[in-house]
Amino acid sequence: MSNDSLPLIGDYSTPDTALNGARIGVVSFPGTLDDRDAARAVHLAGAEAVALWHGDDSLENVDAVIIPGGFSYGDYLRAGAIARFAPMMSRIIDAANSEAKLPVLGICNGFQILTESHLLPGSMIKNDHLKFLCRDQVLRVENNNTAWTNQYGIGEEITVVLKNQDGQYVADEKTLDALEAEGRVALRYVGWNPNGSRRDIAGITNAAGNVVGLMPHPEHAVEAGFGPTTAAGAHTGTDGLGFFSSVLSTLVGGTK
Secondary structure, eight states, X not given: OOGGGSOOOSSOOOOOOSOOSOEEEEXXXXXXXXXXHHHHHHHHHTSEEEEEETTOOOOTTOSEEEEOOXXXXXXXXXXXXXXXXXXXXXXXXXXXXXXXXXOEEEETHHHHHHHHTTSSSSEEEOXXXXXXXXXXXXXXXXXXXXXXXXXXXXXXXXXXXEEESSOEEEOOHHHHHHHHHXXXXXXXXXXXXXXXXXXXXXXXXXXXXXXXXXXXXXXXXXXXXXXXXXXXXXXXXXXXXXXXXXXXXXXXXXXX
């Protein structure tokens, strides 16, 4: 997945970064849909996207990993439940929990896989209205002290794309209270809870801040002309790019 295979389209600005040659792995499972979109977001942020196949047993010396959206293994059994046992996920789990604390971002189905892998607590079930939903969604940043959100401000509201069927985040009250008390709710839905997620939770982080999962899709809001509609005009939103520039800032600073 080289940069040459991702031709630049539209008007955009690559964020300044002191890091040259960062390698961000993007995992593909059978049924993954958004791996190329995630790779493009990585490219636009200024890093190299590295394709990782679910059946492989090596992380290919990547500096961070994205588990993108889709319907891994057709969402059979449970969304993300089968993907959790892929050889690549074993490597990711070990690296995320290691002393090096590999940064890992799970988007939509990737978030589901992270909960099934117990890298993040809770679970994802069908939307409370039992329908697939696709819309532009406003989120509020609740925690900017993670590997994937440090380029946002606390309380900043951003607009990215939401598209899911099994997007309702659930956990017992003890877990929810702990997430709130420890500041581990990373993002919250604003204006409308689109899927019934407990406490309007759109994304969470682990205690170390290197693993983040969110249901909406920041990779669909990284390039002017193709993102959400904003006050500046139709499809002008690029609020999602901050997730990908955040991890580069993390790697430069050696934090999280």
